[in-house]
Amino acid sequence: MIDLDHFKRINDTLGHAAGDAVLARFGRTLSAEVRVGDTSCRLGGEEFVVVAAGMDEGGARELVDRIRAAWVEAAPHPVTFSAGLAPITASGGTPALLAADRALYRAKRCGRDRTEVEASASRFEAQR
Amino acid sequence: MLQTGRGPQIGVTSRPTLTPVSELHIIDTGKSVPVKVYTPQPVNHWGFLTKHASALLLIANEPRTRLRDIAASLDVTERTAYGLVADLTEAGYLVKSKDGRRNRYSIQEHLPLRDPIVHERTIGEVLDLLGGDRSAQRVALIAGKVQDALQNEPSRATLLLVDDDPHVLLALQMLLGDDGYRILTAMSALEGFDLLALHEVQVILCDERMPDMTGTDFLARVKEMHPDALRILLSSGADGEALIASINRGEVYRYYTKPWDAAELRNNLREAFRHYWNLQDAHTEWRTATTVVEAAVAADRRSGTAGPLRSAAPGTEPAVTPVRSDNAVLAATSPQARPGGPPPASVEPSMVSDTVASALRALLRIRSAKAAADLLQLTAEKLGATVVPAADADEDALPIDLSLGEGPPLLAVVEPLSPARMELEHILPRLVEDARHAVDLLRQTERLDDESNHDKLTGLGNRRVLERVLARAGEASSS
Numbered sequence: 001m002i003d004l005d006h007f008k009r010i011n012d013t014l015g016h017a018a019g020d021a022v023l024a025r026f027g028r029t030l031s032a033e034v035r036v037g038d039t040s041c042r043l044g045g046e047e048f049v050v051v052a053a054g055m056d057e058g059g060a061r062e063l064v065d066r067i068r069a070a071w072v073e074a075a076p077h078p079v080t081f082s083a084g085l086a087p088i089t090a091s092g093g094t095p096a097l098l099a100a101d102r103a104l105y106r107a108k109r110c111g112r113d114r115t116e117v118e119a120s121a122s123r124f125e126a127q128r
Numbered sequence: 129m130l131q132t133g134r135g136p137q138i139g140v141t142s143r144p145t146l147t148p149v150s151e152l153h154i155i156d157t158g159k160s161v162p163v164k165v166y167t168p169q170p171v172n173h174w175g176f177l178t179k180h181a182s183a184l185l186l187i188a189n190e191p192r193t194r195l196r197d198i199a200a201s202l203d204v205t206e207r208t209a210y211g212l213v214a215d216l217t218e219a220g221y222l223v224k225s226k227d228g229r230r231n232r233y234s235i236q237e238h239l240p241l242r243d244p245i246v247h248e249r250t251i252g253e254v255l256d257l258l259g260g261d262r263s264a265q266r267v268a269l270i271a272g273k274v275q276d277a278l279q280n281e282p283s284r285a286t287l288l289l290v291d292d293d294p295h296v297l298l299a300l301q302m303l304l305g306d307d308g309y310r311i312l313t314a315m316s317a318l319e320g321f322d323l324l325a326l327h328e329v330q331v332i333l334c335d336e337r338m339p340d341m342t343g344t345d346f347l348a349r350v351k352e353m354h355p356d357a358l359r360i361l362l363s364s365g366a367d368g369e370a371l372i373a374s375i376n377r378g379e380v381y382r383y384y385t386k387p388w389d390a391a392e393l394r395n396n397l398r399e400a401f402r403h404y405w406n407l408q409d410a411h412t413e414w415r416t417a418t419t420v421v422e423a424a425v426a427a428d429r430r431s432g433t434a435g436p437l438r439s440a441a442p443g444t445e446p447a448v449t450p451v452r453s454d455n456a457v458l459a460a461t462s463p464q465a466r467p468g469g470p471p472p473a474s475v476e477p478s479m480v481s482d483t484v485a486s487a488l489r490a491l492l493r494i495r496s497a498k499a500a501a502d503l504l505q506l507t508a509e510k511l512g513a514t515v516v517p518a519a520d521a522d523e524d525a526l527p528i529d530l531s532l533g534e535g536p537p538l539l540a541v542v543e544p545l546s547p548a549r550m551e552l553e554h555i556l557p558r559l560v561e562d563a564r565h566a567v568d569l570l571r572q573t574e575r576l577d578d579e580s581n582h583d584k585l586t587g588l589g590n591r592r593v594l595e596r597v598l599a600r601a602g603e604a605s606s607s
Contacts, residue, residue, distance in 0.1 A: 020585055027586025039597040041589035048588070051597045053604065088605050093598025 001100040002030075002067070005080045005112040007046035014077065021076055029074045033067045049097070051088070057117060060085045064115045080113035087119070285401050286310045286327055290320040290346065291335035291362070300333070303390055307398065317341035324354060330404045331358045331397060336371065344374035351379045355557065356408070358400045362386055375545055378526075378553030399477055406481035407555070414488040414562060418569060480551050483510050487559065491566040500563045500570075501532040508556065512548030513540035528556050532563060 004026065011019040023046065030040040030048060039051045052063065064083045071081065084104025088096040103118035110116070287309040289300050297313045304311060312327060314320040317340050323329070332350060336343035347359040361383040363371055374380050382400070384393060487507040494500045505515045508530060515530060518537035525539035526549075540556065542549045581592045589597070 024585050024587075027583070027588045030586075030588065039589060039593065041591070041594040041597075042583040042586050043591050043594065049594055051594070051601055053601050088598070088601045090602075090605055092602035093595075093600075094602075096602075097594075097598060 001084045001086075001097070001104045002048045002050070002064075002081050003083075003104055003108070004046040005082055005108075007079065010077060010079065018077065022079055025074055025076055026071065026081075029067060029070050033063065033070055049100070051093075053088075057085065057087070057119075061115060061117075082107040082112050083115040085115060085117045284310045284328075286312060286329045286331075287397065287401075288312045288314065288320060288323055288327075288329045288332045289334075290314045290317065290332065290338070290343070292316060292338045293335070296335065296362075303394065304397065307394060309397075309401070317346040320346060321349075324350065324357075329354070329357055331360065331400050333360045333362060333397070336361055336363045342370065344370050344379065348374065348377065348379040356404070358382075358404055358554070360384070360397075360400065362388065372545065375550065378550075381550050381554055403477040403481060406478070407484055410481060410485035410488050411558070411562070413485070414491070417492050418565060477551075480511060480555065483507060484555055484559065488562060491563060494566055494570060497532055497567045497570070498534045500567050501530065501534045501538075504530045504532065504560060504563050505538060507559065508540040508552065511552055511555070512546070513542040513552055515539070516541055526552060526556060528560055530556075530560065532560075532567060 004022070007019065007022070010022055023042070026048070027040075027042060030050065034040050034050055035052065035055075037053070041049050041051075043049055050063070052060065055063070064085070068081075082104055084100045084102065084107055086096045086099035086103055099118040103116040106118075107114050107116040285308065287304065289297055289311060290313075291297050291300075292315050294315065297315070301311055301313065310327075312323045312329065314323050317338055320332075320334070324332075332347070334343040334346055338346070343361050343363075347361060350357065350359055358381045359379060361371065361374070361380045363383050363385050371380070371383060375383070382396065384396075484507070487503060490503055491500060494503065508515055513526070515538050516525070518525075518529070518539050521539040521541055524544050525541045528540065529537045530540060531538045540552060542552055581590050582588065583590050
């Protein structure tokens, strides 16, 4: 799960047209960097999700780094993003999405422009 | 002598038991209000309608005075059309007003056995035929001719008899003449083909030994051209191997050995017609529903609007209790379904058509090709088959793949020469075709969902796409 950092500032300072241009460009960057067969979605606002079947944590980190590098080149305005990673396990896709959301929240809290990993939904539950 | 093809010798009107009083004449002036109807006496006894499929509805555009004359000669009483319609409806007939005009009616079908009596003729035509002679006998004769001319009704229960022996044909006609079928007779296979080309036939009763072609060969060719018709063979009892081979190829639905048991043959033919209509109704319902889905797909494609397709097509919701999975639909409506268990010993036609109907309804609710394949296999098992991988099947397996391409081919194995076998031979090919159609529709609606579920700004999927992908990914990682 990926969320653009301080996106609201772009809309507020440069206008909604500029904001939309950033979102559209980020969408294209995502599509270009994910593997064939992976799914990338925009959940609304500046929040995006990539589902990469069969990819391990190392692969996922590499993918995010690749997206980060491409985005530095492609971004029409300087905007960073935070990412939260979580594995899809037998407990299903929805718990994985919630876990990725928690990882993303951690990345935001730790200063943004970084990637955090939630190893599993169950471990998180145990920690609480 | 006995004639074949179209003509007054063919069909119910040629039977000698018909008396003028068993005719129903509804004579509608089309001008005066209220509409008057003329019926035989006594009018409060409608049993004759169910007994004789020879009622006539004559729609007229003639002056009342002439109608009164005819009514007098017919020995009928005058009453209102609405009263008559009410009585007919109560007797089980479906009575429809013509083109929304309240003074024109047609009796469309008799619900218990479907002896549709769609009889319309202008009174002018009938009067021309009557000429000056209005005796009861003359009227009955003309009524018979009009009825003959009207007998090319496609929904009419039609039986084709094929036998080179005219005595057998006559005996069968006498036996079955009161059962309300339109009976076509052919004295050779060639003549049988001609009649099949001209008429819609639901049940075929055919002799095995004929000079130009054996009955089994005839029915084998009929199967190619009219797969839905129920094909019944009359065997002399000495046709052993050819008959068994034919049954095993699914060309014969039932067979009887001469001399036949009259009561049994009559009952079974009645049963065969009912079975045919029940299956036909299930498929008609299915076609109607799929047409609605197709229309909805087309409309969505044009408008480009998003939204779950099935809720946009209310007609596709089958009249079954909503349940969670496709298989549960079938299980809920089929308490005897025991996948993998021993097949039922005998197969009741009503159970068969119920099973097919519920399978078709469930097909409308499938969410994956795998679910459609599972449903097919469960249905085959419910109808008495054991479903095995093609690799493990012996030569008794039906040569119809039930896997729908989801995994290795699966065949239905069912005891040779059993009633269950004959039912499955008849039903499975069409059911597999319908299942393929259902999968095709599912793919179309999914594609449409994909098209309409994309974020306009970025071109990426939206939340709905994500939910579906996540659900699939969850399934994949749990298996």
